[in-house]
Amino acid sequence: MTSFFTTFGIWLSALFTISIFSFLYKDNPLYKFSEQVFVGLSAAYWLVNIIYSIMIPNLFSKLIGDFSGNLILLIPAALGLMMLMRIHPATQWISRYPIAIMIGTTAGISMLRYMKSDILNQVTATMINPFAASSTGAVIGNILLIIGTLCGVYFFYFSKKQEGFFAVPSKIGIWFLMISFGATFGYTVMARISLLIGRLEFLLGNWLHLIK
C-alpha cells in the first residue's frame, strides 16, 4: 500500500513536470512560478549542504572537539567571514584577501594540471608510430589522428598569414573540427532525447501507471 504522502509527492512531481513543459506552448505564469520555486529550493539545498557537509565536519566539529589542537583553523574561518563582507559595498574590499587566496591557489593548480593533462600528455599521446597498429583501419586512423591534431592546433595559430601553402593545414584543421562538431552534434541530440525519455517515463509510469 502506498501512503498518502508518496501519492501526494508523485502528483506534486507530475504537476511541476507539466508546468515546465507548458513553456513549450508559451511562457506562462505556471512556468514562471515553477521556475522560481526551483531557484528557491536549489539555493536552500546548497546552503543546507554547505552547513552539514563542510561547515560542521570540517570546521565546527574539529574546533569543538579539540580547540587548541585545531587553532590554525581559525585562519580559514576568519578568511571565510571576510569573504562574507562582500555583501556590503563599504566592506567589500576586505573580501579581496580571501578571494586572492582562492584565485591564487586555483590559478597555480590549474596551470600545473592543464599543462600536464591537456598539453604534455596530449602531445605524448599523439607521438605514435601509426604503422605499428594491427589493422589497416587502425593505421589509417592513427595517421588521421596525427594529421588532425597537427592541423587542428595549426588552425588556432594566429601569428601566420594563412595564404598559399600555409592555408592548407588550416583548411584541413577546419575539416577535422567540422567532423568533430558533427559527432558532438549527434551526441547532443542523443543526450537531450534521453532526458526527455526520463521525464516521459516518470509521467507515464510512476504517475499514470501505464508502463508495466
Added chain:
Amino acid sequence: MKISSSTERKIIYSVLFIAVALPLLFPIGWKTDVSGYTRMAYDLIEESPDESVVLISFDYDPSTMTEIQPMAEAQIEHAFKRNQRVIATALWPMGVQMAEQAFSSVIKNYPDKQYGIDYVNLGYKVGGMVTIQAMGRNLSEVYPADQGGTPYAELPMLKGINRLKDLAWISSLSSGTPGLKEWVMVAGDSYGVPVTGGCTAISAPGFFPYVNEQRQLYGLLGGLKAASEYEGLIDRIGPATMKMDAQSIAHLLILIFIAIGNVKAYVSRRRVAQ
C-alpha cells in the same frame, strides 16, 4: 498551404512527444552493439582484484540523472559482483542524494551487503580540483566523518585506505564541472590512480582524447546508450536498456526532420532562383 512558424513548432513538438511515448508503452526490445570505450571501462573493474576498495564520485544532479543514474547502478552492481568495496563521494551537493538512491536500488539484489563494510557514502565536498588534490594526500582530512557523522577511522572498510593511491580504481560520473576532467587531471595524471567514468553524451566527445595509450582515462561511458551497453555486459536488465527503443525511434525522427527541412529549403531556394 502556409503554416505559421509557431504552429509548425507545435506540430513538431507533438510528433516528438508521441514518438518517444509509444515505444515506452509498447517496448520492442532491439539489441545494440557494445562500443570499445564501454568495454574498456568494464574491463578495468572486471580485472581489479577482489576485496579492493574503489571510489565512485557522484558529480551530477537530477537534471541528468536519466543518463547517468543507470551507469551508477551498473557500476555499483559490478563492483559488488566482484566483491569490491565502494566509497561514494560527491563534488556536487546533489550527488549525495543520487548516490543514496543508487545504493538503495542495487542493494535490493545484494541484501547481505552492509553499510560501512561493503560501501560507505562519504558525501559532498566543495572545492573541485583542489579538494581532489587534498584527497590524494589524506582522505580523512577531507572527510573527517561520513554522512551520518561516523568518524572516518570507525568505518571498517576504510582501514588502510589513507589516500587516493590506495584505491583500485576511481570512477567519476559527471555532468559538468567539477567532475571527470578534474578526476583525470588530479587522481589520474598526478597521483596515478586508474580513472574511469561516465558522462552525459554531450560532454563525451570532449573526453575521448583522454582515452589513449597514456591511460589518462580507462574507457568512458558516454550517455544512455553506453549505460545500456554496460548493463548488457553485466547481465542486468536495467533502466537504460528499457529506454533504448524510445531513444532509437527518436533519433530516427530527428533525422527525418532534418531531411524534410533540407528538402524544403532546397525547394524554396530553387523557387527563388527561378
Added chain:
Amino acid sequence: MKRSFPLVFAFIVGFLVLLAEFIPHRPFNDLISTLENWFMIISGFAILLGQISLIRVNSQIIAHKEENWQYHLAGMISFALMLIFGLLWGMREAPGLLGSGESFVNQMGMKPFDYLFTYAYMPLSATVFSLLAFFIASAAYRAFIIRGFESNLLMITAVIVIIGRTSIGSMLTGWLPESLRFWHIPNLADFIMEYPNTAAQRAIMISAGLGIVGSSLRIILGIERSYLGGDK
C-alpha cells in the same frame, strides 16, 4: 593599497603551489596540504555568499514590487521552507537542531527536507533540460540546413553518429560480411569518435589548455586583476 596586498597574497599562494609540484622536500607539501584544507573552508563561505546575494536580489525585487515579483515571492517561500526543514530536522543521515524528525520519517517515509528534494526539486531540475529535446527537434527541421562543404561534413558525421549510436544502426548494416565490418555503421561511428573526433578535440584541448596556463600565469603575476572587481 587595498588592491596591491591581495595581489601579493595571490602571488605567494600561487607560487607556493607551483614550487610544491616540483620540490619533494619539506615543508612545501605540508604547506600546500594546509592550504588545500583552508581552500575548502573558504569555498564553503564563498558559496554561502552566493546564496545570500541571491536572496538579497530576490528580496529587493519583492520589496520594490518589480515586474513578476509574485513569482520571486513564491521562490523565497520555497527557499525558506526548505532551509527551515533542513536546519530543524537535518537531511539524510545528518540530524538537525530538533533531532532527526522520526515522526515525519514514519509518516512521509523520509525527512521533510528530503521529501521536498525528491518530489519538488528533482522533477523540476530533470524537466528543465528535457525541454531541449523539443528545441532540438524543431531546430533540426528549421535550421540545420546544409550549405557548402564544411557544414556538409558536419551533417554527414552527425547522421552517422545519430544512427550509429542506436539499435537501428546495428540492424541496418548488421548483414555485412566480416571483411566489410569497417563499414558497419556502429563501427564507423566508433572510428569517427576514436580518430578524427579525438584529433580535433585534442587540438581544442591543447589550445584551450595553453589559454588556461596563460591566464593562470597572468593571475599569479598580478597582471590580470579583474577578479578583484571594483574600481578600475
Added chain:
Amino acid sequence: MKQIWLVLFIIFFVYALSAQSLLLKDVPWDDGKALELHWQFPAVPDSIQLSMSDRMGNPIDLSIPLSQSGMQVVRDLDPGQEYQIQATISFGDQQTSLTASSKTKEQWFYMHKMAFLILLLLICLAIIYYITAARHGKDFFIRRISGLDSMEEAIGRATEKGKPILFVPGIGDLDDIQTIASLTILSHLAQRSAEYNTELIVPCRFSMVLSAAREVVKEAFMKAGRLDAYKPDNVFYLTDDQFGYVAGIDGIMLREQPAANFFLGSFYAESLILAETGFSTGAIQTAGTAQAHQLPFFVVSCDYTLIGEELFAASAYLSRDPQQLGSLKGHDFGKLMVILLIIAGVILEIAGMSNLKDFIAGALK
C-alpha cells in the same frame, strides 16, 4: 664429462646460494617517505618472515610475495629516519636470516618532472616576454579572423534595409573572459554602427554586464563623434533566468526582425534556440564561443562562426590591447612548440626511438 657437469652444477649452485640478498635503499628523487626493498634468493622460499622497524623499534607492517626475486616499495615512512629489516627465509627445513637497513632521504627535485618543468617554464617565459614587448609598444601581427568579415557585411545590410543589429553578449557574467572578449568586439561593432547610423540592440542577462555594455557602447559612439545618436535604452537588462533570457531575445528577433545577429560570448544549452529563431528570420548571423559543445549548432545555423580561441584572437585583433595581444602571441609560441614536438616525436617513434616521448611523459629511466 659427467664430472665436469657435476662441478659446473655445484659451482652454479654455490653461486646461486651466495646470490641470496636483501637490500634496502632510498627511493631516489622523492619526498623521503619511501624505501625500496630488493630481494634475491637461490630458489622460491617456502616461507618468509619479515620484521621491519624504525630506530625506536616501532614495528612497520610489511609483507612480500613468495618469489625468488623482486622489489617492493615501502611507503608511509618518516623522512630522514633509519629503518631496518630482519628476514627469516626457509627452504624446506633450512633457515637463513638476513638483515638490511637504510635511511630515508628527501630530495629537492622530482627528477621525472624535468620535462614538465622545462616546457612549462618555456611557455611562461614566452608569455611574459610577449606581454612586456607589447606593453613597450611592439605591434605584433595577428592574422585576419575570417568570422569578422561579417561585420562590414552586417552593417551594410542593416543600413540598406533600415533594420537594427542585434548583439547578444552571451549568458556569462563579467567574470567570464568570453564575456570580456565579447564586449571588446561589441565596442568595435558599436563604433562602426554609429558611423553608419545603424541601430544596435544589446540585451543583457546580468546587471554587471549591462553596465559594462552601456559603458562600452557609449564610449564607441563618442569615438565615432555621434554621442547624440547614443540611446542608452537600446542596451538593456532582460532577466537573470537562462531560458527566460532566451525567450526574451526570441521575442525581440521576431518583433524587430534585425538584419544581423551577433551571438558572441559564453553560451550553453540555449544556443540552439537563438540560432534557430535567428535563422528563421533570415538575418545574417555571426556566432562565437569557446564552449565546444555549442559550436555545432552555431556552425549549422549561422553564416559565420568564431571557433573557440578565435573569439579571443578577434578581441585582441580589434582592441590591440597589449595584454591580450602579448598573451595570444605567447600561446602561439606554445602551439608552435607543440606542433614541432609532435612532428619530432612521431618521426622518432617511426624510427623506433622513444626517448623524446619518454622524456616528456616523465618515464625516462
